[in-house]
Amino acid sequence: MTTPSGDILLQTTGLELAYGAFKAVDGVDLTVRQGTIHTIIGPNGAGKTTTFHCLTGERRPTAGRVRFAGQDITNRPPEARVGLGMSRSFQITSLFQTLSVRENLRLAAQGRDGARALAFWRPVTSRPDHLKVADEIIDRLQLGGRAHLPAGELSHGQQRVLEVGMALAARPKLLLLDEPTSGMGIDDIPVMTRLIGELGHDYTVMLIEHNMSIVMSISDVITVMHQGRVLVEGPPDLVRNDDRVRSAYLGEAGAC
Ligand SMILES: Nc1ncnc2c1ncn2[C@@H]1O[C@H](COP(=O)(O)OP(=O)(O)OP(=O)(O)O)[C@@H](O)[C@H]1O
Structure with a gap:
């Protein structure tokens, strides 16, 4: 695990998204430093996913600013943010179920090249760099034995791991993962936990996660949201022992 220090990669000031x-x-200030695993937790409806939407550009904030990699991206569309190095994990529904794991990853690597990726008439072999990226990710995901299987034949847990791999194919500066273990079987959760922990060595990772044992074991910094605001922020030990966090979660089984 890295020390939460170093350069700021992403920063929000007074971030707000109002529906009427x-x-x-409601006025969220976040500072995400390079090389950290920064997790957002909070009870249902706290505003975690909406915050992510504002970071990725899927929603336009009604107030506040977002800075990423030294630029103000508040009004930039999602594709411009991807171009700057922000990558959100795909959903299983966005995997090409009948294409192989390797082909899915190759296409994701190709997608990063934007307009040049539209050169579909080029034979696959003309871009061996995309295959190289795909193969590196397959190794990292430990899916070597399944590289040639259609994605749809992977277990649910393996498909979720592949989603993370698809985001990695963009070679991002910041990887955003929204509940990567949701719906996973108990046997697959340690695989995902190990993967995210390892990614933290090479990438900056922002995570929304409900599974507290995962959150506490891999996060460098945890931001606790409640009712649209930041309630508490700090390293796992600080958050675990904060009474305000316990109160916010009252009634939610298994928290902290
Ligand atoms: N399009 C919308 N219109 C109105 N309210 C919305 C809309 N989208 C989300 N909300 C509300 O905003 C609040 C925050 O939702 P959000 O999904 O960000 O919470 P969350 O912390 O991610 O919750 P969960 O852990 O349950 O996914 C919730 O009360 C939700 O009902």
Whole structure:
């Protein structure tokens, strides 16, 4: 695990997303440093996913600013953010179920090249760099034995791991993972936990996660959100022992 220090990669100031009078995100200041695993937790409806949407550009904040990699990206569309190095994990529904694991990853690597990726008439072999990226990711995901299987034949847990791999294919500066273990069987969770922990050595990772044992074991910094605001922020030990966090979760089984 890395020390939470170093350069700021992403920063929000006064981030707000209002739906009419209701503020789903209400003045959130976040600072994400390079090389950290920064996790957002909070009870249901706290505003975690909405915050992610504002970071990736799927939603335009109603107030506040977002800075990423030294640039103000508040009004940039999602594809411009991807181009700057922000990558959100894919959903299983976005995998090409009938294509092989390797082909899915190759296409994701090709997608990073934007307009040049539209040169579909080029034979696959003309871009061996994309295959190289795909193969590196297959190794990292430990899916070597399944590289040539159609993605749809992987277990649910393996498909979720492949989703993370698809995001990696963009060679991002910042990897955003929204509940990567949700719906996973108990046997697959340690695989995902190990993968995210290892990614933390090479990438900056932002994570939304409900499984507290994962959160506490891999995070460098945890931001606890509650009712659209930041309630507490700090390293796992600080968050685990904070009474405000316990109160926010009251009634939610298994928290902290
Ligand atoms: N399009 C929308 N219109 C109105 N309210 C919305 C909309 N999207 C989300 N909300 C509300 O905003 C609040 C924050 O939702 P959000 O999905 O960000 O919470 P969350 O912390 O990710 O919750 P969960 O852990 O349950 O996924 C919730 O009360 C939700 O009902």
